[in-house]
Amino acid sequence: MERxxxxxxxxxxxxxxxxxxxxxxxxxxxxxxxxxxxxTFGILLAITRKTxxxxxxxxxxxxxxxxEIFRRIxxxxxxxxxxxxxxxxxxxxxxxxxxxxxxxxxATAYIGxxxxxxxxxxxxxxxxxxxxxxxxYIQTLKxxxxxxxxxVILPPAFGFFILFIKDTALASQIGVMExxxxxxxxxxxxxxxxxxxxxxxxxxxxxxFPLDRFGKYMEKRIATDRN
Amino acid sequence: MIGLENxxxxxxPQIEIKSVSASYEKLKVLDNLxxxxxxxxxxxxxxxxxxxxxRLLKLLVGLLKPTSGEVIIEDxxxxxxxxxxxxxxxxxxxxxxxxxxxxxNMDVLKNVCIAPTKIQKRDKDEVESQAIALLEKVGxxxxxxxxxxxxxxxxxxxxxxxxxLNLNPQILLLDEVTSALDPxxxxxxxxxxxxxxxxxxxxxxxxxEMGFVKEIxxxxxxxxxxxxxEINKPDQLFNNPQNSRTKDFMSKIIKE
Numbered sequence: 001m002e003r004x005x006x007x008x009x010x011x012x013x014x015x016x017x018x019x020x021x022x023x024x025x026x027x028x029x030x031x032x033x034x035x036x037x038x039x040t041f042g043i044l045l046a047i048t049r050k051t052x053x054x055x056x057x058x059x060x061x062x063x064x065x066x067x068e069i070f071r072r073i074x075x076x077x078x079x080x081x082x083x084x085x086x087x088x089x090x091x092x093x094x095x096x097x098x099x100x101x102x103x104x105x106x107a108t109a110y111i112g113x114x115x116x117x118x119x120x121x122x123x124x125x126x127x128x129x130x131x132x133x134x135x136x137y138i139q140t141l142k143x144x145x146x147x148x149x150x151x152v153i154l155p156p157a158f159g160f161f162i163l164f165i166k167d168t169a170l171a172s173q174i175g176v177m178e179x180x181x182x183x184x185x186x187x188x189x190x191x192x193x194x195x196x197x198x199x200x201x202x203x204x205x206x207x208x209f210p211l212d213r214f215g216k217y218m219e220k221r222i223a224t225d226r227n
Numbered sequence: 228m229i230g231l232e233n234x235x236x237x238x239x240p241q242i243e244i245k246s247v248s249a250s251y252e253k254l255k256v257l258d259n260l261x262x263x264x265x266x267x268x269x270x271x272x273x274x275x276x277x278x279x280x281x282r283l284l285k286l287l288v289g290l291l292k293p294t295s296g297e298v299i300i301e302d303x304x305x306x307x308x309x310x311x312x313x314x315x316x317x318x319x320x321x322x323x324x325x326x327x328x329x330x331x332n333m334d335v336l337k338n339v340c341i342a343p344t345k346i347q348k349r350d351k352d353e354v355e356s357q358a359i360a361l362l363e364k365v366g367x368x369x370x371x372x373x374x375x376x377x378x379x380x381x382x383x384x385x386x387x388x389x390x391x392l393n394l395n396p397q398i399l400l401l402d403e404v405t406s407a408l409d410p411x412x413x414x415x416x417x418x419x420x421x422x423x424x425x426x427x428x429x430x431x432x433x434x435x436e437m438g439f440v441k442e443i444x445x446x447x448x449x450x451x452x453x454x455x456x457e458i459n460k461p462d463q464l465f466n467n468p469q470n471s472r473t474k475d476f477m478s479k480i481i482k483e
Contacts, residue, residue: 125324125326125328126328126330126331128285128290128324128328129324129328129329129330130330131288131289131290131317132288132289132290132317132321132322133317133321133342133346133394134314134317134318134342134346134347135342135346139345139346143330143341143345144330144332147332148331148332
């Protein structure tokens, strides 16, 4: 304990703090971009999967295939797979970009599934009523289905986002300088692991807590139950 | 010649269904069914459950597709594979569902106004004032801002009626609109429908309220196993049914 207290002044130097904040920024960026891409493409995936249009059948099958694959393999496997595929084709994207692609793939598959089940939670009769009044598929989704589905979609989606912040730690495996990796480096430099990873823990909390609050806020705002 | 043609056209029924068959989940729900509905006429469809009454109404708004036969709405043969034709059919025909199917995420006024403004692209003020007038007519002017979940079944069904009417349909389809309601709420909905009948609205009505059917209909069709068994004026059909299946059905409902 004394050792930790002694180390504090030398640990929280300007350079170490900048180093940690940068790593935190990487974690934040991976999470945020992953969530934003995941949410956008997840919506597209879910509405493609629900369409009845026959011409889109091949696309639907592709979407189902994609979702079922990427929901089932561990994030680390996706990450390594993409990392090595990029090596084979000699694509020289940075490890950060490779991690970002993987994060987007996984997030899209997961969130797509969350959104699909949200859409399906809305009664078929709501679709019928909209159809009978000449609503198009997209109009029905926008005006009728999504406003009712948010309350089913948002809680698990934000739960996933929070999990996701933690999952990005795996990106350290391919050398992305995110929070966990930064912790390892500081630890290797000789700082007490308790001090280092204690700080990392607090930084993860600082990242995830506002996201959680934001989720609760959104739930209240757009997913109020009218029944 | 043109003048003559116009006269001839007026005589045409508003909806003509010719030998239509349809299946739902591999089950034949309509079987070579033919019926027509003339302008300003009220035709009620009665029959045991599963006889195809509701399916017939769903067919007319394109929620069910025929496997054979013809549906002609206002002189236009509807091709159920064509989006334009379905849009045409739905612009002429409005349906009120058994379970009201109000949009749960919208208040009463928005439920009644959304399709006319967003889909039919009509003027917002005109649509809203018409909506308020309709809601007043069904006795719900004080509920404009209420959500469906806050209303009783009878109130919801009257909102659904106003919503259908605000589309300015030529033909109104009522699908067992009172059967999900508590008995004391039935009359408030039936009274609203009677008002419409007085105004000459063309309607297909599926109902189990035999007293109401007898009173309001110009003709009543008895359906069984997906086709029209017998169609006649209400007192003829109720008091003097010709077909044995109709007789059987009538004797059962009288016993009840």
